[in-house]
Amino acid sequence: MIKIAQLSCGTEYSAVQGEIENAAETVGAKMVYPDVNMDKIDKAVQDFGFNPHSPQLKLMIARAIELADKNYDADAIFIATCFRCAEAALVRTELRKYVQEHTRLPVVTYSFTERTKAAQLLTRMEALVTIVERKELLARERQVGLTAGLDSGSSTTKAVIMHDNEIIGKYWLPTTDVFSAAETALVNALAEAGVKREQLEAIGTTGYGRYTLGKMFKAKLVQEELTVNSKGAVWLAGKQKGEATIIDIGGMDNKAITVRDGIPDNFTMGGICAGASGRFLELTAKRLKVEITELGDLADKGDHTKVKMNSYCSIFGIQDLVTSLAAGNTLEDVAAAACHSVAEQIYEQQLQEIEVRHPIIQVGGTALISGMVTAMEHTLGERPIVPPNPQYIGAVGAALLSSGLLG
Amino acid sequence: MNNDVETRLILIAPSSDLTPDRVARFVHNLGFLVSVKETCYGVVIEGPKEEVWHTLTEVRKLDPNRIFSKIRAFPMGDIRRCRAHHGSRPGFAQLEKEWKDLCLVEKGLVCLEKGEKPPELKKRTKMPVSDLKKFIEEESP
Amino acid sequence: MKIFIMPPNSLILYDLVERFGHQPLSLMGALKDRVNSKEIEAPPLNVTLDDVKLGLKYAGIEIPSGIRGRMAIYGPLIDQAEAAIFMEDAPYSFGCVGCQRTNELAKLLVRKRKVPILSLEYPENEDEAKVMVVEIKEFLEELK
Numbered sequence: 001m002i003k004i005a006q007l008s009c010g011t012e013y014s015a016v017q018g019e020i021e022n023a024a025e026t027v028g029a030k031m032v033y034p035d036v037n038m039d040k041i042d043k044a045v046q047d048f049g050f051n052p053h054s055p056q057l058k059l060m061i062a063r064a065i066e067l068a069d070k071n072y073d074a075d076a077i078f079i080a081t082c083f084r085c086a087e088a089a090l091v092r093t094e095l096r097k098y099v100q101e102h103t104r105l106p107v108v109t110y111s112f113t114e115r116t117k118a119a120q121l122l123t124r125m126e127a128l129v130t131i132v133e134r135k136e137l138l139a140r141e142r143q144v145g146l147t148a149g150l151d152s153g154s155s156t157t158k159a160v161i162m163h164d165n166e167i168i169g170k171y172w173l174p175t176t177d178v179f180s181a182a183e184t185a186l187v188n189a190l191a192e193a194g195v196k197r198e199q200l201e202a203i204g205t206t207g208y209g210r211y212t213l214g215k216m217f218k219a220k221l222v223q224e225e226l227t228v229n230s231k232g233a234v235w236l237a238g239k240q241k242g243e244a245t246i247i248d249i250g251g252m253d254n255k256a257i258t259v260r261d262g263i264p265d266n267f268t269m270g271g272i273c274a275g276a277s278g279r280f281l282e283l284t285a286k287r288l289k290v291e292i293t294e295l296g297d298l299a300d301k302g303d304h305t306k307v308k309m310n311s312y313c314s315i316f317g318i319q320d321l322v323t324s325l326a327a328g329n330t331l332e333d334v335a336a337a338a339c340h341s342v343a344e345q346i347y348e349q350q351l352q353e354i355e356v357r358h359p360i361i362q363v364g365g366t367a368l369i370s371g372m373v374t375a376m377e378h379t380l381g382e383r384p385i386v387p388p389n390p391q392y393i394g395a396v397g398a399a400l401l402s403s404g405l406l407g
Numbered sequence: 408m409n410n411d412v413e414t415r416l417i418l419i420a421p422s423s424d425l426t427p428d429r430v431a432r433f434v435h436n437l438g439f440l441v442s443v444k445e446t447c448y449g450v451v452i453e454g455p456k457e458e459v460w461h462t463l464t465e466v467r468k469l470d471p472n473r474i475f476s477k478i479r480a481f482p483m484g485d486i487r488r489c490r491a492h493h494g495s496r497p498g499f500a501q502l503e504k505e506w507k508d509l510c511l512v513e514k515g516l517v518c519l520e521k522g523e524k525p526p527e528l529k530k531r532t533k534m535p536v537s538d539l540k541k542f543i544e545e546e547s548p
Numbered sequence: 549m550k551i552f553i554m555p556p557n558s559l560i561l562y563d564l565v566e567r568f569g570h571q572p573l574s575l576m577g578a579l580k581d582r583v584n585s586k587e588i589e590a591p592p593l594n595v596t597l598d599d600v601k602l603g604l605k606y607a608g609i610e611i612p613s614g615i616r617g618r619m620a621i622y623g624p625l626i627d628q629a630e631a632a633i634f635m636e637d638a639p640y641s642f643g644c645v646g647c648q649r650t651n652e653l654a655k656l657l658v659r660k661r662k663v664p665i666l667s668l669e670y671p672e673n674e675d676e677a678k679v680m681v682v683e684i685k686e687f688l689e690e691l692k
Contacts, residue, residue, distance in 0.1 A: 010614025056646025515681025
């Protein structure tokens with residue numbers, strides 16, 4: 001049984017403690033609370049160097065130090081505090097850094113509200129368990145042999161064939177039926193690579209449809225997208241060592257993942273409204289009567305400040321778009337404003353919950369739209385790195401990691 | 408659990424000669440309808456409110472200024488508050504601290520019992536800026 | 549009389565209030581019914597989503613959920629308080645009373661009720677403990 005040490009404040013009073021324990025149980029783990037006696041708390045706070053007013057936060061610090069000093073045995077750490085509490089957010093972030101510097105334990109942080117449910121925590125808990133159980137596998141930086149990665153996303157399915165740390169075949173198409181989309185992607189990627197399916201030494205699957213595909217294709221690796229996408233992103237960007245932030249703006253949702261040596265320690269996920277995803281850009285392209293592939297160049301020529309657009313809701317966002325076109329704004333300005341609106345949503349909704357680390361790696365299909373990268377650059381104050389093939393992070397990660405399971 | 412049932416912590420101040428074992432045996436011998444369990448700092452008792460109260464009154468008589476008590480929300484041996492199950496819950500450290508300081512409270516109770524006037528305490532105040540300025544000027548070469 | 553104590557789970561305050569003939573309003577008392585309920589919707593304390601919403605009576609929606617959830621327990625105690633004893637700078641108070649913002653809000657709400665309040669410092673030595681015990685006794689005697 002994997003023991004996840006809980007360092008938290010407010011969970012029992014926000015109706016989420018039960019949800020945390022359920023999520024842990026679902027992935028075969030158990031939440032534990034490091035024992036600390038009173039005498040150690042003041043010293044721990046003093047040694048740590050930040051003295052919060054709230055006693056529970058002091059206790060969190062003391063518990064973290066017990067873990068760092070190896071006085072308490074756990075396999076992973078989950079740090080959680082109330083969303084919107086400034087004092088707790090400071091402690092949460094600094095404790096995350098502290099335990100990463102002083103322990104080898106994987107860490108995931110979360111800021112919850114009373115609406116947080118086990119399902120939202122599940123991917124995080126699953127990732128913690130993956131990191132514990134597959135530590136050596138995740139440390140792999142090179143792909144070896146001949147392997148395939150299948151990423152069954154909510155809007156597109158991607159396949160990649162890799163041979164000795166190089167991509168030799170790739171293909172993507174919209175997800176329809178999970179299996180047939182994956183089959184088509186794999187057939188086409190194999191054709192580009194010029195290899196036969198029988199020659200493949202391993203297949204890895206990830207994304208929403210990973211379990212279905214894992215069975216169908218007899219995959220050696222079936223793994224959640226958090227650890228797999230992180231691996232793929234840092235491999236593609238050539239940033240396997242040190243810290244980074246991965247911004248993954250997909251067709252239906254978006255993720256912001258912070259990683260250290262390619263292993264994720266926190267992430268946030270949006271997607272309740274399509275206004276902060278690639279879908280809004282698709283709607284914009286359709287309304288402007290341009291191909292989605294042309295939208296980026298168009299946006300790069302425009303000035304977003306001339307158009308007031310807010311894609312907080314995609315319906316109102318498109319209304320703004322129609323109004324601004326009617327007012328005589330150019331297509332370029334409107335395209336730029338649409339990209340900016342998506343970037344702002346991601347900044348305001350996702351990036352507030354995590355601590356942005358450098359470099360910033362932008363991936364997902366939307367990273368191919370240059371205007372979207374420019375908009376992120378304006379919002380963040382630095383241009384994100386866009387690796388080649390940014391839409392293939394999941395497939396590349398799966399191909400790379402599955403090669404680690406070869407006998 | 409029935410609303411009329413109460414769970415109580417009875418704590419023995421560190422300065423007392425009583426032991427949890429002795430208090431537990433004493434409770435057993437009282438014959439009230441309560442269950443009793445030893446802890447590091449005393450005992451936990453549980454039973455109908457009235458019986459618990461009578462037990463407490465009798466236990467207090469053993470060492471009135473060194474026996475302390477409060478109620479507990481969780482029933483005796485509840486797994487949700489069990490240390491062995493997944494480590495101590497947050498309230499544990501607090502109880503530990505208060506238990507240690509019961510020796511101080513005992514001194515207060517003794518003072519009250521004897522009808523002594525408590526000592527006048529000096530309040531720690533911050534130095535006026537003018538005094539501080541004068542002090543710096545005096546110290547500066 | 550019903551005395552609100554701060555920290556509301558303090559062993560020392562609970563004991564002294566009861567010893568001197570009053571009824572302490574404590575968190576343990578407030579949590580007892582919840583945790584012993586047949587239906588535990590939100591383990592371990594059974595502070596449910598609905599409770600966190602009830603906390604809105606005491607703190608707005610922009611306030612963190614942990615504060616609103618705690619206020620759902622503190623609030624009804626404050627509403628009943630006929631007097632209060634605050635122990636300032638208590639060096640403990642983890643767990644239920646681990647959030648200093650909630651504790652400050654609770655004290656404010658008690659003050660707004662205009663009930664008699666005794667504010668004390670947590671004793672650090674015998675002399676301070678003597679003063680504390682005598683002051684508590686006098687305060688509670690006067691209420692009778």
